[in-house]
Amino acid sequence: MQYLNSLxxxxxxxxxxxxxxxxxxxxxxxxxxxxxxxxxxxxxTSIIKKxxxxxxxxxxxxxxxxxxxxxxxxxxxxxxxxxxxxxxTSLMDGEGKMTDIMIATAYALVPIVLINLPLVPVSHxxxxxxxxxxxxxxxxxxxxxGMLLIFGTMVTHQxxxxxxxxxxxxxxxxxAIILFIGLLFFSVIQRIITFIATIYQELxxxx
Amino acid sequence: MGKLKxxxxxTVSAIVLTTVVLSSELETVIFADAPYETYSYDWxxxxxxxxxxxxxxxxxxxxxxxLNDARDxxxxxxxxxxxxxxxxxxxxxxxxGTVFKIITxxxxxxxxxxxxxxxxxFVTPENEIYVADSKNGRIIHLDASGTLIREIARPETDxxxxxxxxxxxKLVVDKxxxxxxxxxxxxxxxxxFDREGVFQGFMGAAKVSVSTFEYIWKNYFSTDAQKERxxxxxxxxxxxxxxxxxxxxxATISNISNxxxxxxxxxxxxxxxxxxxxxxRLGNTPIIGDLYNASDTAAWSKFxxxxxxxxxxxxxxxxxxxxxxxxDGDGNSLFIFGGTGNRQGMLMQPASIGIREDQEKIYILDSxxxxxxxxxxxxxxxxxxNAIYKNSLGDSAGAYEEWQNVLRYNANSEFAYIGxxxxxxxxxRYKEAMEYFQLGNNRKYYTRAFQFYRKELMQNYFGKFMGVxxxxxxxxxIWQIVKKIRRWVGEAKCNI
Numbered sequence: 001m002q003y004l005n006s007l008x009x010x011x012x013x014x015x016x017x018x019x020x021x022x023x024x025x026x027x028x029x030x031x032x033x034x035x036x037x038x039x040x041x042x043x044x045t046s047i048i049k050k051x052x053x054x055x056x057x058x059x060x061x062x063x064x065x066x067x068x069x070x071x072x073x074x075x076x077x078x079x080x081x082x083x084x085x086x087x088x089t090s091l092m093d094g095e096g097k098m099t100d101i102m103i104a105t106a107y108a109l110v111p112i113v114l115i116n117l118p119l120v121p122v123s124h125x126x127x128x129x130x131x132x133x134x135x136x137x138x139x140x141x142x143x144x145x146g147m148l149l150i151f152g153t154m155v156t157h158q159x160x161x162x163x164x165x166x167x168x169x170x171x172x173x174x175x176a177i178i179l180f181i182g183l184l185f186f187s188v189i190q191r192i193i194t195f196i197a198t199i200y201q202e203l204x205x206x207x
Numbered sequence: 208m209g210k211l212k213x214x215x216x217x218t219v220s221a222i223v224l225t226t227v228v229l230s231s232e233l234e235t236v237i238f239a240d241a242p243y244e245t246y247s248y249d250w251x252x253x254x255x256x257x258x259x260x261x262x263x264x265x266x267x268x269x270x271x272x273x274l275n276d277a278r279d280x281x282x283x284x285x286x287x288x289x290x291x292x293x294x295x296x297x298x299x300x301x302x303x304g305t306v307f308k309i310i311t312x313x314x315x316x317x318x319x320x321x322x323x324x325x326x327x328x329f330v331t332p333e334n335e336i337y338v339a340d341s342k343n344g345r346i347i348h349l350d351a352s353g354t355l356i357r358e359i360a361r362p363e364t365d366x367x368x369x370x371x372x373x374x375x376x377k378l379v380v381d382k383x384x385x386x387x388x389x390x391x392x393x394x395x396x397x398x399x400f401d402r403e404g405v406f407q408g409f410m411g412a413a414k415v416s417v418s419t420f421e422y423i424w425k426n427y428f429s430t431d432a433q434k435e436r437x438x439x440x441x442x443x444x445x446x447x448x449x450x451x452x453x454x455x456x457x458a459t460i461s462n463i464s465n466x467x468x469x470x471x472x473x474x475x476x477x478x479x480x481x482x483x484x485x486x487x488r489l490g491n492t493p494i495i496g497d498l499y500n501a502s503d504t505a506a507w508s509k510f511x512x513x514x515x516x517x518x519x520x521x522x523x524x525x526x527x528x529x530x531x532x533x534x535d536g537d538g539n540s541l542f543i544f545g546g547t548g549n550r551q552g553m554l555m556q557p558a559s560i561g562i563r564e565d566q567e568k569i570y571i572l573d574s575x576x577x578x579x580x581x582x583x584x585x586x587x588x589x590x591x592x593n594a595i596y597k598n599s600l601g602d603s604a605g606a607y608e609e610w611q612n613v614l615r616y617n618a619n620s621e622f623a624y625i626g627x628x629x630x631x632x633x634x635x636r637y638k639e640a641m642e643y644f645q646l647g648n649n650r651k652y653y654t655r656a657f658q659f660y661r662k663e664l665m666q667n668y669f670g671k672f673m674g675v676x677x678x679x680x681x682x683x684x685i686w687q688i689v690k691k692i693r694r695w696v697g698e699a700k701c702n703i
Contacts, residue, residue: 055645056654061251125661128654 035106084174094157108148115141250648260588263552267304282561327377362406411482459510490538529554
């Protein structure tokens, strides 16, 4: 029941961002399980949107679609955002814990699901001339989510608006740095493994 | 055991026999083994292979004095006119490759006169020959028998400075007798003469586009020494011109920089008599030849010549890759064939392209092989061009049939799907039309078909649908009223 209530509370959060995000954290109205559900819904939305949108509005190559790539992309971006945000805000006197950030970020993504999912069947009954509505609603969904992310960060960490925007820009840079280090790490590990394997091989051949 | 073996042998031989009979009965489609691939670009910009539209069918060369660095060719009424630049003569071949006539000299005011490195020629519908006598700096006008009619000398104008050489390279003469000339080093457009041979001006100069960054860099951040070493920003020169049956001039541009190529700069224009570019660019890809390069250092397509059919399809010759790019009147890439190399049917340095009036044969003049190579149309190419031709006439039933034939050869043809879709759209078979437009990746027509389809559905089902809803709503309202009355009656009863 707690789970359903916290999930239902997301509808309140997206319409009353400041109040909603405050209660989400202080009153413990949100839950990690609800956040995970929202994330799964976002992944599902992106897949359904790519696969089932009408031909008129669908510019994806359906024969080259890879569901795994979609899942990993959304999940990776979400995790990267949360980690980078947490790293930065713990240095910049942010009050949010890791769980707070994860919950707030997931709740901010709800409009993407709520608007884009109904747009998929709608795309099958409108012509290209009426496509403006389709585009407008898509843009609204992303703008809304972006706005919620700003308020979410602001309320969770008790920041001013200026500091929030600055933190968010830094977070994006941080995501890039983490990605870079990660790739570097993989590359180095790969070389070390090859190095050890070569030495082993060399020793085997000598004896 | 023996019975079973017999039975087996009989079945196997029966199967083998039927296969043999069947395969010999199947329509045999034989393509000569072309040394090149034929392909075109689809909606995604990917090169998709297709059956050969034209195949190599022989080459013509002169036996006694071979052609020498010939630069231009004109095909008309079963004759192939060649400007044999290196030998300073005009060669006229018959369609079978035999020599019809060779013009080396002509009588000019009582004395014997000759050409000097003629690089271009044009033949009017009356078979009069105009020759760009390049090194002599003049245009020679001969009649059909090869006698001189007149000589058009250097234009008298202040627009070309006196110390600048005037070297006419290519020329066309339109139906009203105006002469348009490409001259070496003149980048103000085509030199235009009126029918009397009097200089009229320049026409169709290429527009110069300078990027903002380049402008600022050149004007504010470069020293004089740097500026001197920089390339001047000047309009590009045309490499060749062709006059189509509607009196419009196709002009090709060959010296396009790498950056311009990537930005999708235009490499071909269709000029109307006022010099405005009216080429339709409605295709999926820019009209620049090949979209991708095999490597960074490989040359981009370099358009050197063009020829067109009277229904808007035009063939552009690319001297870098030895290819022929075919586009329809809207700028869609139809097919691309040819290549450079030493094998028979490949080109070394293509200079000029010509097409027979019925499109059955394409002739390509190669100035290094010193040959005219012939390419004959295949069944597939004939169906494809026929479909476009019939479509241009408005004969949708005929076009539909031809598109079906095209699909039999090439199931990847987006044009065929779109063509068939259009036919269905006209017939009112909207759902099928939508399917075909989707296969052809055409959203413009898809939405049109979909609009009609939706309207049709609404007309058929809207009444029933609304009827059901009205009945339901009505029932709901009556139910509410009944409930209210009951309650009221109940209350009234209680009050009694």
